[in-house]
Amino acid sequence: MNRDLLPSAVDPTVFDEAFLRQLERLMLVTKKAVHGGMKGVRRSVKRGQSVEFTDYRDYALGDDLRSLDWNLYARLEKLFIKLFIEEEDVNVHILLDASGSMETGSPDKLLFGKRAAAALAYVGLASYDRISMAVLQGRAARRFPPVRGTGRIFQVLADLSAVKPSAGPTDLAAATRHYAAQITQRGPLILISDLFDPNVERAISELAGTRCDVAVLHTLSTDELDPPLEGDLRLVDKETGEAVNVTADLFTLDSYKARLAGWQQRLDEVSAKRRVAYTPIPTTLPLADLVFAELRRRHVVAA
Helix, strand or coil: CCHHHCCCCCCCCCCCHHHHHHHCCCEECCCCCECCCCEEEEEEEEEECCCEEEEEEECCCCCCHHHECHHHHHHHCCCEEEEEEEEECCEEEEEEECCHHHHCECCEHHHHHHHHHHHHHHHHHHCCCEEEEEEEECCEEEECCCEECHHHHHHHHHHHHCCCCCCCCCCHHHHHHHHHCCCCCCCEEEEEECCCCCCHHHHHHHHHCCCCEEEEEEEECHHHHCCCCCEEEEEECCCCCCEEEEEECHHHHHHHHHHHHHHHHHHHHHHHHCCCEEEEEECCCCHHHHHHHHHHHCCCEEC
């Protein structure tokens, strides 16, 4: 890949040729039979014209004569149609939360989310899946045109590079509902978000209701996992502007970490009930570890 063509939001030391070749060995997992619209590398529930022979059936009037096995006819003097497994593409949905809170952290959660989205998009493109990406802001999902084929990775990177954090609050439940209402083809669906929303459980339910293979990548910065705070402080909400006065002592920080762990456990339980793969991720996690270790372990991707 020509590094000069990489958008500024993508670190060329992360997306180099060797890393992309590794991604090509993976596939986004779908547990359900699919009905794609074009030839791909997924096995469909339909039988059609592909390279993998599966069975014969008796010839019926109106069948395509090109599918007849004339060698078998020469031996048995009976007409048989050759059947093949048809391979089709899958529609992969990648949703990126671009709310104001995603701008925080080092590296900030939005940049981490863009890199994760780009890597997962390339996995799908290498499998000849159709990639549908959307940015969640406000109460809506802003969709990008679907793309297909590895040559469209530059379009994906350009689209992601142009994403800016929302200036106002984001209603994650409303935005996911807006996207879910537009889904016409099921497949893997991946939400990348810090999940800072009072209705986050409703958002997970909205996505689970699509009957897609849903995975939630819960991104948190190191400052959110272990706040470097001390003394009397005034904390301001990044999206709403609401403020609260706190005293950051050992008791307060321990209570915060306990509530954070309880919140993540609750999200894990809610996701498990809805058959959603919940994956908490610190933004310091190397991208290769995310894709080849965490997401493989949770059966979001497979070799």
